[in-house]
Amino acid sequence: MAEEKVSKSAAVKKLQATAEASAYQKAWFADLKKRVEAGEDFAYLNADVPLEVLRAMDIPFVVNQWWAAICGAKRMTRKYFGLLRDAGYRDDLCSYCATAFAESLDPDDHKIDPETGKELGPWGGLPTPTIAITRLTCDCQSKIFELFAKNHGADFYVIENTIARKAPLNWFELDEDRWEELYDEDRLDAAVWELKELIKFLEHKTGKTFDMNKFKEVMELINEQEGWYKKLRDLIAECHPVPVTVVDTINAVMQAQWQRGTRWAADHARRLYEEVKALVDKGEAAVPNEKYRLMWLGRGIWTDFAFYQRFEQKYGAVFIWTMYLAMGADAYIRNHVEKDPLRALAARYIGMEDFLHMPPWNSQWYIQQAKQNDIDGVVYMVPENCMQAVEGSYFIKKALEEKGYPVLIFKADPVDERKWNAETMGGLVDKFIETRVIPNKDSKEKEK
Amino acid sequence: MTIRQCALDCEAFAQLKHIYENREEIPAKMRADGVKVIGKLGCDVPDELIIAGGMLPVQIYADPEKELKETNVYLEYAFDPMVRAQFEKIVDGTYAGQIDALAISNSTDVLIRIYLYLRELHRVEPDKAIPEVEFIDWLFTRKPMHEARNELIAKIFWETAERWAGRNITEGEFFEAAKLCNDNKAALRRMQALRCEGRISGCEALVIIGAGFFMEKAAHTELVNTVADAAAQWPVIDAPKVFFTGSNQEDTSLYEMIENAGLLIASEDHDWGARVYDRDVNLDFTPVRGLADCYMLREFSGKKAFVSQRVAALNREVTQTGAEGVIFYTNQYEEAASWDYPSQKESLEAAGRRTFGLFKMLWPCDRNEGLADAFAGLAKSMKGGTD
Ligand code: SF4
Numbered sequence: 001m002a003e004e005k006v007s008k009s010a011a012v013k014k015l016q017a018t019a020e021a022s023a024y025q026k027a028w029f030a031d032l033k034k035r036v037e038a039g040e041d042f043a044y045l046n047a048d049v050p051l052e053v054l055r056a057m058d059i060p061f062v063v064n065q066w067w068a069a070i071c072g073a074k075r076m077t078r079k080y081f082g083l084l085r086d087a088g089y090r091d092d093l094c095s096y097c098a099t100a101f102a103e104s105l106d107p108d109d110h111k112i113d114p115e116t117g118k119e120l121g122p123w124g125g126l127p128t129p130t131i132a133i134t135r136l137t138c139d140c141q142s143k144i145f146e147l148f149a150k151n152h153g154a155d156f157y158v159i160e161n162t163i164a165r166k167a168p169l170n171w172f173e174l175d176e177d178r179w180e181e182l183y184d185e186d187r188l189d190a191a192v193w194e195l196k197e198l199i200k201f202l203e204h205k206t207g208k209t210f211d212m213n214k215f216k217e218v219m220e221l222i223n224e225q226e227g228w229y230k231k232l233r234d235l236i237a238e239c240h241p242v243p244v245t246v247v248d249t250i251n252a253v254m255q256a257q258w259q260r261g262t263r264w265a266a267d268h269a270r271r272l273y274e275e276v277k278a279l280v281d282k283g284e285a286a287v288p289n290e291k292y293r294l295m296w297l298g299r300g301i302w303t304d305f306a307f308y309q310r311f312e313q314k315y316g317a318v319f320i321w322t323m324y325l326a327m328g329a330d331a332y333i334r335n336h337v338e339k340d341p342l343r344a345l346a347a348r349y350i351g352m353e354d355f356l357h358m359p360p361w362n363s364q365w366y367i368q369q370a371k372q373n374d375i376d377g378v379v380y381m382v383p384e385n386c387m388q389a390v391e392g393s394y395f396i397k398k399a400l401e402e403k404g405y406p407v408l409i410f411k412a413d414p415v416d417e418r419k420w421n422a423e424t425m426g427g428l429v430d431k432f433i434e435t436r437v438i439p440n441k442d443s444k445e446k447e448k
Numbered sequence: 449m450t451i452r453q454c455a456l457d458c459e460a461f462a463q464l465k466h467i468y469e470n471r472e473e474i475p476a477k478m479r480a481d482g483v484k485v486i487g488k489l490g491c492d493v494p495d496e497l498i499i500a501g502g503m504l505p506v507q508i509y510a511d512p513e514k515e516l517k518e519t520n521v522y523l524e525y526a527f528d529p530m531v532r533a534q535f536e537k538i539v540d541g542t543y544a545g546q547i548d549a550l551a552i553s554n555s556t557d558v559l560i561r562i563y564l565y566l567r568e569l570h571r572v573e574p575d576k577a578i579p580e581v582e583f584i585d586w587l588f589t590r591k592p593m594h595e596a597r598n599e600l601i602a603k604i605f606w607e608t609a610e611r612w613a614g615r616n617i618t619e620g621e622f623f624e625a626a627k628l629c630n631d632n633k634a635a636l637r638r639m640q641a642l643r644c645e646g647r648i649s650g651c652e653a654l655v656i657i658g659a660g661f662f663m664e665k666a667a668h669t670e671l672v673n674t675v676a677d678a679a680a681q682w683p684v685i686d687a688p689k690v691f692f693t694g695s696n697q698e699d700t701s702l703y704e705m706i707e708n709a710g711l712l713i714a715s716e717d718h719d720w721g722a723r724v725y726d727r728d729v730n731l732d733f734t735p736v737r738g739l740a741d742c743y744m745l746r747e748f749s750g751k752k753a754f755v756s757q758r759v760a761a762l763n764r765e766v767t768q769t770g771a772e773g774v775i776f777y778t779n780q781y782e783e784a785a786s787w788d789y790p791s792q793k794e795s796l797e798a799a800g801r802r803t804f805g806l807f808k809m810l811w812p813c814d815r816n817e818g819l820a821d822a823f824a825g826l827a828k829s830m831k832g833g834t835d
């Protein structure tokens with residue numbers, strides 16, 4: 001996702017699918033701008049909003065977290081947080097979610113530098129949205145979205161959030177087919193009602209009609225796409241050494257994930273799988289001297305992808321797992337959509353945050369994934385300033401370590417380069433590999 | 449100023465102050481007499497149902513002196529310091545000896561996390577002395593479906609209260625308890641009117657309100673009414689009136705600092721102050737409807753409302769109070785209200801009110817250097833001097 005600066009930094013990526021996704025994303029964004037300029041409604045969504053509804057209604061949209069990553073990769077953070085400060089806001093809060101609001105304070109966002117002829121805003125700046133939608137999954141998000149909507153003159157819409165009373169440990173075994181067992185029934189009922197309200201709002205606002213057949217098609221395309229991610233995740237998990245690392249998969253998957261529900265995204269997922277499979281068939285390894293397989297927990301470091309590769313030469317330590325591919329593999333598929341398409345979507349979107357941020361769902365899934373991927377060590381980035389991402393790091397660490405996976409926890413910010421120090425963080429990971437990962441693996445091998 | 453001699457000379461106030469300062473005394477006695485004591489974390493736990501079940505609701509509070517041995521193990525740094533200290537008492541066994549169960553409302557995101565952590569602790573470390581925990585998951589956006597769902601949430605908590613009480617709770621018992629609570633709020637509103645006249649200081653008000661968290665409602669109502677009768681004759685405090693918005697104040701230390709500087713806190717919007725008597729349960733509704741209506745439609749809180757709602761709410765509250773200025777004060781890691789502040793400040797200043805913002809404050813307040821001087825400067829400038 002953070003492809004621009006990432007490729008200019010030392011991160012080395014090799015997949016055609018990644019480049020293809022970046023090119024598609026650029027073309028798609030250019031087209032979106034044209035549609036907005038032509039007067040179409042344009043929605044700005046938080047990542048946990050059920051975008052499938054907008055996809056089915058052909059309402060153009062951009063996802064907040066994707067856009068924050070673009071802005072982060074374009075090194076806009078410093079400027080944006082200066083703008084926040086000047087407007088009287090704190091500049092040390094919610095960097096991930098507040099980036100677009102900060103951008104909305106930038107008078108130069110859509111301007112061209114008269115000297116260089118370059119666009120001043122990231123990708124020429126965010127087109128002016130007419131709709132801003134978020135969910136109430138934390139105390140700050142609705143406030144930020146409302147401020148953002150006000151600055152753009154957009155309609156502000158929120159979707160409620162409910163907390164799971166029932167929390168079966170094996171969500172990843174239940175969510176695809178047995179979601180009625182996974183969730184409290186009343187939470188699903190409420191979520192379906194929220195979807196119906198959202199549809200009403202969008203129909204009213206845009207004049208477009210929600211077509212259930214089109215919606216089913218979108219849901220099926222998503223199942224197809226995520227099915228390829230499942231195959232890809234399983235393929236990577238069983239390969240020793242792995243054919244690709246997280247630097248390859250994060251961008252390739254994330255960009256297509258925001259396009260989910262389109263034919264392009266489903267096909268892209270297939271091509272991604274096929275490309276990696278071809279590497280496997282040729283016996284190619286991402287890091288031929290792979291010795292230690294690392295898992296990355298937390299949001300990606302959009303400002304410094306090269307960080308993930310720092311440990312390959314020195315130790316043969318390879319980051320092979322992030323949530324980005326694995327969530328696609330395990331969290332999105334909902335079979336038998338035709339029975340009740342809206343309920344199937346409800347069963348997807350209400351779990352998304354909880355799978356990642358709610359103990360015990362997150363810790364149990366990480367254990368299962370560490371096992372499947374034959375992980376030797378876990379590096380866990382806890383964001384500095386996000387209550388939503390406060391997700392029970394104690395329980396996650398305890399659960400993984402009890403199963404024999406050493407865990408390093410450190411604090412950082414995924415988009416704020418001001419708070420990122422690759423040397424310090426790299427030093428922590430070096431030490432972790434030397435003092436925990438290597439001895440742990442050695443002793444496991446001796447036991448064998 | 450703070451707590452004046454006229455208040456201390458009032459027998460009813462002295463009793464409230466004693467209870468406020470000895471918060472375990474009445475609950476421990478009642479527990480020894482066989483009454484179940486239910487801890488509440490968050491400001492949206494319905495007292496009405498706990499009381500209807502013959503139990504005593506008590507508010508969980510922090511001990512600023514306590515070392516956070518357990519908390520530092522379990523909680524990340526992003527939890528605000530007061531919640532951290534509350535958590536310590538829940539997980540270190542203190543509350544296990546004082547309450548029979550704990551009800552947590554989703555009044556802020558932080559409390560949702562606390563609930564999830566306690567639930568997980570019960571699962572992974574079952575030997576820890578932590579009371580049984582129940583969560584109350586209100587929706588605060590105001591749509592018809594959300595009201596219907598809130599009625600379901602009220603029903604679920606009703607069943608929990610029955611389980612804790614060990615018996616059914618009848619509608620009659622509910623209405624009786626709801627009336628007790630409404631009467632209590634009415635008495636506190638009488639007291640609030642006297643605050644606005646300047647007859648009761650902010651510190652005195654915190655004591656009067658806060659004592660109610662640790663005693664029976666009827667007894668509290670009686671004492672509050674007696675204090676209100678007496679306070680009508682107390683001298684009017686001659687100081688610029690301010691409204692306090694922000695972090696909960698579980699004790700009077702910050703208010704003392706502000707009022708000693710020469711200001712009068714005429715009202716506030718936090719959970720240990722005027723928010724307690726914000727809205728009644730409508731006794732003409734069905735019980736669950738009345739509960740949903742009361743807890744969903746209270747004035748917009750700093751944590752669960754949009755910026756525009758918070759701007760309007762603060763304007764309304766400040767106008768009602770007649771305050772000349774507003775102190776914004778939030779503790780470190782209590783971030784949500786920071787997003788409201790610039791718009792609130794602009795709106796208040798446009799109406800000619802002074803604003804004074806303090807954020808990322810250390811807790812307890814005496815850890816902040818120069819704070820008393822800052823308030824003295826504010827007081828001086830509000831009195832017409834230069835700060
Ligand atoms: S608390 Fe986290 S999820 Fe919420 S707005 Fe801030 S950064 Fe975003």
